[in-house]
Amino acid sequence: MGNNTKMVEKLFTTPKIKVTPHPVIEGGNMTLTCGTSLHPHRHNTQLQVTFYREGRIVQGSGVSDIYGVYNVQLEDSGKYSCEVETTDRKVKKRSAEQVIQIEELVAHPTITVTNDVYEGDPMTLTCKTTLKPSTKPTEVQFAFCKDGRTVQGFTSSNKYEVQAAHLEDCGNYTCEVKTRETTRSYGVYIQVQELFTTPKIKVNPQPVFKKANMVLKCVTSLHPPRRNTQLWVTFFRQGRIVQGSGVRDIFEVHNVQLEDSGKYSCEMETTDGRVRKKSAEQVIKIEEPFSQPSIVVTSDVYEGDPMTLTCNTALSPYIKPTEVQFAFYRDGRTLQEFTSYNKYEVYSAFLEDSGYYTCEVRTSTATTTTSNRVYIQIQSRNANMGYTQQNIIRLTLSACVIIAAALLVFYHITWVKSMEAADTATVY
Structure with a gap:
């Protein structure tokens, strides 16, 4: 038996995908x-080609064996x-x-970013990326953002520079690279280290009394690695400079007055002026150590009477009573030097003791405060006796008049009764 079986020839080979370029760059x-x-004897066969991505058609059946993106x-x-299929779809x-x-x-x-950035230091952020080596030369631009807001728009520089960093420069930074498309980096939080703390005003003594000495100190703390940093200090009162910039962190006021009260602050800055901070x-308030004193004296002092003057004042709760001393004056002349006793006593007053007191x-920490002047008049006893005698005479005369009037009334009544008795006797 002869072998009549023939081999079935392939019309065309199984297709393969070829992609160019390789790799493919966005x-x-x-x-x-x-x-x-195609089989050599079938080179005139017409084929239809369809392209797929993830199993879905991206270019429908056609004669073109190329799909471009x-x-x-x-x-x-x-x-x-x-x-690939034949036009009659018999082979696919x-x-x-x-x-x-x-x-x-x-x-x-x-x-x-540079590590350990302190206030006042320059700060440089660098956006690093690399182009694919197989790509053609492409213009690359860079932009920087802080907390989602642009701090430097697109330029050819991949650096963002801050000449003098401050605490407000802390934040979450990102950079963007733009070629044909834009790519953003992940966020990086940058912490600017504090060079020195915000200064505070310290006052001594506390409270401050009138005519005492007041010392204001501007206090801050330097970061340990920068202890040698030189700071300049300026003091203000009501927003105006009272002590210009210098290395001295103390401001002194001697013999303070009530008008020295106000809002005080201080400012510290580095010698290069890069970092400057102002206190709150x-x-x-300059206080009186005691209220305005007043003199109290026994009223109606007569010649020969004892007289006591008292100097009254209300002390501040911060002043110890033992620290207070009193003195007395008449017509500007000293009667009693400063003592802890607030009374001045005269055992027997005379007319010449009259005058302005x-x-x-x-106190030990404040100079004196003077009371208002009080005029004290010593009364004369002779003038007082004459006045008394006049009163006695007036009272005596008044009594005599009253008695005479009473006698007249009495005699009148007696006479009337006697007349009535005589008329009765005549009738009988």
Whole structure:
């Protein structure tokens, strides 16, 4: 028996996907070719080609064995395949799926900064990235953002520089790289270290009394690694300079007055002026150590009577009573030097003791405060006796008149009764 079996010849080979260029970079163009080979005796056979991505048609059946994608993006990555069939659809063959990964034009950018940035230091942020070596020369631009807000727009520089960093420069920084597309880095939090704390005003003594000495100190703390930093200090009262910039952190006021009260503050700055901080205003009220003294005296002092003057005042609760002394004056002349006794006593007053009296109060930390003048008149006893005698005479005369009037009434009544008795006797 003869062998009459014939081999079935392939009309065309199983297609294969070919992609150019390789690798495929985002923003570029990608070409997919569906390759197959016809049998030599069937070179006139017409074939139809369909392209697929992730199993879905991306280019319908046609004679073109090429599928092009322009300005490819990362999301164009996927599994691609193609299918070849005869026009009568009797023969159909599909290629194996080929994974095509679109690569970024530039590497994901990262942001770096100088370590341990202190207030006043220059700060430089660098946005680092790399272009794919297979790409053509491309213009790259960089931008920087802080807490989501742009601090430097797109330029060709990959650096963002701050001449003198401050605490408000702390924040979350990102950078963006723009070629055909824009790529953003991950956020990096940058902490600017405090060079010195915000200064505070300290007052001594507390409270401050009139005519005492007041010392204001501007206090701050330097960061340990920068203890040698030189700071200049300025003092203000009501917003105006009372002691200009200098290394001295103390402001002294001698013999303070009530008008020295006000809002005080101080400002510290580095010698190069890069870092400057001002304290909060502190209200300082100059207080009287005691209220305005007043003199109290026994009223109606007569010649020969004892007389006592008392110097009254209300002490501040911060003043100890033992620290208070009193003095007395008449017509500007000293009657009693400063003692802890607030009374001035005269055992037997005379007319010449009349005059304008004042008293003064002082403490060990404040000078004296003077009372208002009080005029004291010593009464004369002779004038007083004459006045009394006149009153006695007036009273005596008044009594005599009353008695005479009473006698007249009495005699009148007696006479009337006697007349009535005589008339009765005549009738009988």
